[in-house]
Amino acid sequence: MSTTAQQPTVNDLGRVHLLGIGGVGVSAVARLLLAEGVSVSGTDAKDLPVLDQLRAAGATVYVGFDADHVRDADTLVVSSVIQAGNPELEEAKRRGLPVLHRSQALAALMRGRVGVTVAGTHGKTTTSSMIAVMLRHAGLEPTFAIGAPIPDLGTNAELGQGSAFVAEADESDGSFLNYTPSIAIVTNVEADHLDHYGTAQAVHQAFDRYADLLPATGLLVACSDDEGAAGTASTLEQHRADVRVVRYGFGDAAQLRLSAADHSGLTSTATLRDAEGSEHLLSLHVPGDHNLLNAAAAYAVGRELGLTPRAALDGLAAFGGAARRFEFGGTADGVRVYDDYAHHPTEVRAALRAARDVAGQGKVHVLFQPHLFTRTRDFAQEFGEALSLADSVQLLPIYPAREEPIPGVTSELVAASVSANHAVVAPAGAAAAVVAAAKEGDVIMTIGAGDVTAFGAPILEQLRTRAAAR
Template sequence: MQELHTLDQLGKVHLMGIGGVGVSAVARLMLARGLTVSGTDAKELPVLDDLREAGARIHVGYAAENLGDADTVVISSIIKAGNPEYDEAVSRGLRILHRSQGLAATMEGHHVITVAGTHGKTTTTSLIAFMLREAGISPTFAIGANIASLGFNAEYGAGRVFVAEADESDASFMNYQPDVVVITNIEADHLDHYGSVEAVHQSFHAFASLLPADGLLICCADDEGSRALAARMRRERPDLRVQTYGFSEDADRRLLDAHPRDNRFACTLEWGSGQETDLEIALPGNHNLLNAAAAFAVGLDCGLDPEAAVEGLGAFTGAARRFDFRGEAGGVRVYDDYAHHPTEVLAALRAARAVAGTGAVHVLFQPHLFSRTNEFHREFGQALSLADTAYVLEIYPARETPIPGVTSELVTKELDTAGGLVSTGQAASVVAACAKPGDVIMTIGAGDVTEQGSAILAELRTRLGS
């Protein structure tokens, strides 16, 4: 764990990459706590106006003089040496904190609930924050996506509870001091950082070990990695409270009889000795029922009445780019999802199958990162084969440089369904041509594939009418 900092140590704070979803959340909370905040981003973004209105001094375009009289600089993982502001901060000897360290400072004095996992953490964190707010607890929260149901991805509440999404991608979740840890699942990912699957699992173990005596660890019993962590922590830390949730028979919060119900998804949730309640949510798929069960377990620990907890969960309408309904044209529904790991892709397509009913499912997928494509191209191909047609764009590189021989063709070679490679310019027309009334189209990936949704809807209107 890194050195912990308190807000009164930070002085005036300058945030680099302030338009990013994670850094903007830190800025919003620091402003709410009364700090003097400035920041820079490479381009003008809508969130910057929100931060200006909240009192931040904002610059567009990096320059050394933008630091002004800052005492502390907060950066995201993409800020490196060579950035003029970063280099200026180093030359001045300013305190430089990772985004997660800045967020940890805003947690001071709170009961901290953190949600980690390879998949599902954004939705689960959002469900918890929304449920608690609906119940009148007024939590502070910081989430890795914009949440329409909550208004923003971060808000400073009047209550003592702080709910935060904990990012494992670079092990920065080790900067927190959680009182409650939720682990949705543990799988191989971010191997460019960790190097091995074993190191991934060890990182989650180290994170759970941050819990204090009588802290609460909540793990998914249906996921092998999360289940193993729960068992290990029960052996190593008898001073902790460890709970599990899932469809597994031995789960402490057990889900039964999952089924669609009028465009919603429902199940029975057993949560104690002979105690059960009906859980119904607006989010499709068994994986989202699991996310809701994790949130329910947190709600009980916060003292919520079970009926109040499920009522709040049922009113939540989703996080941005998590099975996000983009529109309907010609009887074809179009959804967008951020899934960028094979397990996430499979979960998204299973949900699409449930929503489509007797209709077909068509997917436009964009791999994210050369390293992840190289590691999981077989698994991506297998997951995408659940769709009736699967078209694949070229890899979205994000922070990486190309790896020789690693292209989207590695994925398409593994497809066991119709489809194949498609260019960005042709994607919308090619995918729309596959669909007929009653079908579902999904755009999937963590890159700019999300921009294809509106183009696909336009093509559908031309082909099938509105």
């Protein structure tokens, strides 16, 4: 796709047509453009509920791609899933229209505001959600664009009247390098998306470039407990004396240091010691050490934007979670069912550790769907080790998303790496199997970035049927 010579402004875009407008990231851009008064149209391959919402907001939306749909457009916006050969993309190229990646359109919306971008292999959605909820709770009316619906906010994107613009910055395709943030967050840096980057070293180098996007006096907030994020912070400090760095974590290197973490059910608390030596009680309504770390990053942003410690902490305490991030589905026959988007071994491990805290004396049962053939190939062993934290594991076939199958790469590679041989690949009876394993007091988790989330409702229904049969 082509890009403009310099970063465009919203006023440069004219009438905007968005391809894949039903996707969570592209629909967020569409919502913000509409709120700015821009003429918006778009196309998606499927008729999704979000399309009716966008129509109600003033967008012209089509289902099914056709070159005629771009006849009135001045600018085309696409995501990375749109491939060459798409008739609307090819028509836009033929007409010489500017073609912007979704992130470039978001960057145009961010101009003139205080950009707060959240990057990292894990934790982007939760951390950016925490920041947006915290700022709104404090009355700062932020603009935000986040990669999942946030129940506390009622949406994943909104044009606020305040100066702050909070955006989740996606590293998967390198598009997080299109932003010009005033505050940049790096939650962690690990090897992932190797289909795009090729090597782990290239991933780390991309995060170094992301941090270097900061202007003079800009702020990098980085997790000192994570080797990759800490490395990015050190690299930036070595050649940029004009920017500031705040580190957060449980270790001694952190200026915002967490300690005395405690987890009880869905609540988490810790002592947060700031750079001045003052100690505060951080209290959350989401589980896990990883969420305490995410909250520490959000707290740093709140303080940078002028919030008092009390206002920042109160805002974080108001956060109730993001969609598909340890999302509670319901309870039936004494079994609690949760859903999580985790699709990297580190994320799976964090989700299952949190599930252990929630389950207490109960057991944890997992229905896991690997996401992408390349990721399964690269991390099958690590997935198996992470899933070994569960008491039983059912596996679905790999969710391909944008990829073609790779010979020999199947869910059995993951199953073979789960300890005690207690992982089973059984797509036809997966829901029934996980229900059969669960007893009163246990936790069931559906985990993965594909359509495994759809199993939550039938699992709950089977649990209700079992209870009624007693």
